Structures are given as C-alpha cells and as structure tokens.
Amino acid sequence: MDTMRWQDDHLLLLDQTKLPLTEEYIECWDHIILCDAIKKLKVRGAPAIGAAAAFGVALAALNYTGEDRDEFAADVKKAIADLGKTRPTAVNLFWALRRMEAILEDIRTYSVKEQQERLVAEAKAIFDEDRAMNEQMGQYGLELIPESAGILTHCNAGALATAGFGTALGVIRAAHQAGKEISVFADETRPLLQGARLTAWELMQDGIPVTLITDSMAAYVMKQKLVDLVIVGADRITANGDVANKIGTYGVALAAKAHGIPFYVAAPVSTFDLSLESGLQIPIEERDTEEVRRVGDSITAPPGVPVYNPAFDVTPAELVTAFITDRGVFRPPYLETLRAMAETK
Numbered sequence: 001m002d003t004m005r006w007q008d009d010h011l012l013l014l015d016q017t018k019l020p021l022t023e024e025y026i027e028c029w030d031h032i033i034l035c036d037a038i039k040k041l042k043v044r045g046a047p048a049i050g051a052a053a054a055f056g057v058a059l060a061a062l063n064y065t066g067e068d069r070d071e072f073a074a075d076v077k078k079a080i081a082d083l084g085k086t087r088p089t090a091v092n093l094f095w096a097l098r099r100m101e102a103i104l105e106d107i108r109t110y111s112v113k114e115q116q117e118r119l120v121a122e123a124k125a126i127f128d129e130d131r132a133m134n135e136q137m138g139q140y141g142l143e144l145i146p147e148s149a150g151i152l153t154h155c156n157a158g159a160l161a162t163a164g165f166g167t168a169l170g171v172i173r174a175a176h177q178a179g180k181e182i183s184v185f186a187d188e189t190r191p192l193l194q195g196a197r198l199t200a201w202e203l204m205q206d207g208i209p210v211t212l213i214t215d216s217m218a219a220y221v222m223k224q225k226l227v228d229l230v231i232v233g234a235d236r237i238t239a240n241g242d243v244a245n246k247i248g249t250y251g252v253a254l255a256a257k258a259h260g261i262p263f264y265v266a267a268p269v270s271t272f273d274l275s276l277e278s279g280l281q282i283p284i285e286e287r288d289t290e291e292v293r294r295v296g297d298s299i300t301a302p303p304g305v306p307v308y309n310p311a312f313d314v315t316p317a318e319l320v321t322a323f324i325t326d327r328g329v330f331r332p333p334y335l336e337t338l339r340a341m342a343e344t345k
C-alpha cells in the first residue's frame, strides 16, 4: 500500500478516509483536487501532506500550456498559495511549498518546459527523501527500544502519514524487523480515529502485535505496567523542543511522566520549525464541530451541542525524553542540540 504514486502526469492518492475497509486511489490531475484531499484528510500526516502538496505544485506547473515564463510563474505561485491555505499546523506543508517555490527563482534561466521538469523532479525528490529519512530514523531509534517492549502510540505516524515506512511507526517497524518482539498499544484517537482506522490496520498488515485501546485507557494501561515507552509523531517542533501533535498527545505525555515512562517523539528534520521559539507560537487547527458530534455517519451527540475541536495540542519540551530524527537521537537541552541538528546535512 502506497500513500501516493506519481504517474508521470498525474498523482494517484490513497483516500485514507476509506480505510480500513477499502483501499481506493484518487486520480489527481490538478492542485485543486489536492487542496480538497488535504483539507478532508484523504491524505494526512505532516510529511505526507508536504509530499502531496509538492506534487500539487508539480501538477499546476504541468497544467500550464503557454510559453510565457512570467505567466507560468504566476500560475504556479497561485497554486502554492492555494495549497498553503489548506491546513495550518504541520510545518512540513510550508517547508515543501518553500522548496518548490525556490525552483521558480531560476525562471529566467530555464524555459517553461524545463521549469516544469524541474518542479516535477523536486516533488519526486521530496517524496523519495522522506522515505529515506524515515528508514534512517528507524535505525537510530532502535537503541531506545528494549527487547519485548510494550509501546504505546497515539494517532497515526506510520507509512500512511509519510512517503512510506513512517516516523513513530517507522521506529516500531525497525524494531520488529530487528526481531525485538515488541507489541503496541494504539490509541484509537478521537475524533477521526486515525489510530483505530490507520495505525491498527498498518501494524496488522505488517504482523506487528497491536492492541487497540480507547484514548481514555492510556493512563490505566501505563499504571498496569504494560507500557515500557511511548513513541509518537509530530506536526511541528519549535526551537525549544515543544511539540505540536494530534490532540490527546499532551495527555499521554503527562501520563507517561507520572508513571516514569520514556516519551519519545520521532520526526524528520522537515518537521522542525526553528523560526518559532516555543509551542505558544504554533497555529493550532480547529476543525469542523460535526467531527465530534458523529462517529462516521452515526450521530453521537445532541444536534447543535456546542463543540470545541482543536486537531492538535502542544506537548512542552520538558515532557519529551528524546527526539528521534533522521540525523540521530537528541536529548535535552533542546535549544542548542536542535539547532545543531538542523544545521547538519
């Protein structure tokens, strides 16, 4: 199963809202389809959103049929602006869009056709690099995973959230492939159930022992000493080590602290936003209130009941035991170590 597949002139995108029951791919021929898919979480997960947006920019470039460089650049920049308005929290989206826009800086040097080829190549590079970073992260994370460890994770930071292999689930996959006989507790992750629908599905596909629990069970499972470590993904990490991730992550981190359990965050360098000093500056997406009043098509709350639906929360750096990245494992104090990490190539 691939999150997305580039097909020379269009993108096949796995519709994650259909999982786990059906694997259905959407044919994407323009960036507007990608904007809709990102907004509706048909593709989701910080690195996957970045890669999908990059291919969206490539599609906008290919859809320009003229030869005027300035008109071409204006069309592509409009697509970049459209894609940048889809979801505010995952910094990988903006990191990828900046990489694509940087290709346009040589507009005078290359013909429109050459620019189209360069933009497609950059989108494919973003996608390929992400998968390689995840596999590298998995190897770095191995040192933190004891034999037969019980691991708790929240939401989905797996192959479905990336270009492949996954971040938090990438470390779990690497441990499983190394024969460590780990087992996983997956939080279902209300309201959109990425843990139940995606993480449980991914781990079962790989034959990795997984037990699905409700979000409210996480602390109790830790109290029963069934969890040796927690590992989650991230959507944006600031210079001081604060972490924006799926709503509920902060509560898991507090419970882990209370039970003396290590809390790890796995993320590629593209998830670090060192322009922000702390998590107070991270824009937190608020989503449609209907997502909380329903589970799928079933209404589970009084119609019109007031709802608060932030899609992410911020875990302060002091609750993070270490960051597992494609550049290595980083421990506190984060301000210095994360800046040094970002500067390494």
Ligand SMILES: CSC[C@H]1O[C@H](OP(=O)(O)O)[C@H](O)[C@@H]1O
Residues within 6 Å of the ligand: 044, 045, 046, 047, 154, 155, 156, 157, 158, 161, 162, 167, 168, 194, 232, 233, 234, 235, 245, 246, 247, 311
């Ligand atoms: C590997 S990043 C995955 C990250 O993204 C998820 O959010 P969403 O499903 O809303 O895109 C969640 O925060 C995961 O940890």
